[in-house]
Amino acid sequence: MEISAAGRLEVRITAADVGKRVSVRRLAEPAAPGEKFTDTVGVLTSWDNGVLVITRKGGETVRIPQSALVAGKVVPPAPARRRGPAASWEELERIAARAWQPVLRERLGAWELRAASGFTRRANSVLPLGDPGLPLDEALGVVRRWYGERGLPAYVQTATGAEGAQEMLCAELERRGWRREVTAELWTAALAPVADRAAGAGVVLARTADEAWLARYQRKGVSEVALRVLGAGPSVWFATVPGEGEVPAAIGRCVVDGRWAGFAAVEVDPAARRRGLATEVMAALARRALDEGASAAWLQVENENAGARALYAGMGFSAHHAYHHYREPDPAALGGGAP
Structure with missing residues (x-):
């Protein structure tokens, strides 16, 4: 003080x-x-x-x-992190966006409007990195109309907790009645230690998600649009650990993009947990990413997922910044239709 x-x-x-x-x-x-x-x-x-x-x-x-x-x-900006690879939040948000691509996109100045028939908020939200080229109220009006025309609620994805992040944009959205529905964190780590965590024996890698992989995937009823989102990215790999039946014991997904390898959809059969299968999956994917020249790792984890957070912390990951999805106000609360 x-x-x-x-x-x-x-x-x-x-x-x-x-x-x-x-x-x-x-x-x-x-x-x-x-x-x-x-x-x-x-x-x-x-x-x-x-x-x-x-x-x-x-x-x-x-x-x-x-x-x-x-x-x-x-006070000065938060001190630089001492663990994990150095990166700005903007770099990581762009990397994460390339790893989870929408089916439709449109530019609004430096903002990117993304849509994928409602499959995940990440693929159906605005990525506001820069100036939209309009006053904020006008830009948000365009956003709401664009999503409304596609039968989707409007979401804006924001980041906080890093130097120069979007706390002010969050505050402006909240003043206008936008509601924060989800908060998660983007974590980073050096890639080589992830690859060294386990042998990865029995993990099968493929370029596409087959029926068996999709049978283990948490989001049921995967549509053609969802398959396009899952399969898009600079260099996408899917990992599978065969189970006793047709459904795999564990799966995972990795997207290699330059020096970065992004992990997602790491899921394990509840009956096969605490056997190190998630670690095996990530290690196998990490080794493939190393072969393609990557050296740094990232992933996204929700605040409430204590099990996943403990697993990733044990592998050397740590939080880089938080990100949030703000949903448009209810038109009834505004006394009329969307602006």
Whole structure:
């Protein structure tokens, strides 16, 4: 906290610091017995009507009455991560987008509108990397009309928790009634240690997802559109561990794109868990990616998936940034149709 030469805590931030990373101390809520102060670090996304809103690394927003402030200061961007390959959030979001491609896409300035008949939010959301070329309200109106014409809800994918990320865009969406439905994280790691984790014996690799692979895939009733999304990418590989019947014991997917290898759809038969099959699948895919010249790994994991997070952390992965999907407001809540 900011302390003056006289030893007093001071508030050294103002509304002019909106958009900057800050550290603040406030009086604790009365419901927190034994605690006098609460500290918050994040991006100051608004300061209106005597209330500060700070967006933390994971995308959570904290509202703080100005009257409760005890101290505050602008702080440098979060220190560079010490684990895993170096990369900006923009680079990783573009890599992730190439690994999970939509069937339809259209440019709105630097934004990309993506659609795939509703198969996953990632393939049916706006990737807003840059300026849409219109004021935000107009751009969001175009977005809502574009998805509405295709019978889809409008989603905007945003990132937080990295230097220069989109906390301010998140705040603007929330002010306009857009609702955050899903938060997940993108994790990275060095690729070689993943390849060294297991022998990968018995893992079969293929360029396409066959009937057996799809039988294990978690999303049932996979359509032709879904198959196009699954099969698209710079260099796509599917891994299968045969089971006792027709359905595999484990599967996985990897997309190699330059120095990056992205892992997804790693799934194991519940009856075959705790046998290291997920590790076997990822190791086999990692070795193939190394053969194609990749050196870094990434994957996406939802915050609630404790089992997967423990597995990936044990393989050397760590969180790089959070990403979110914001859904358009209900037209009824706006008092009419979509703008």
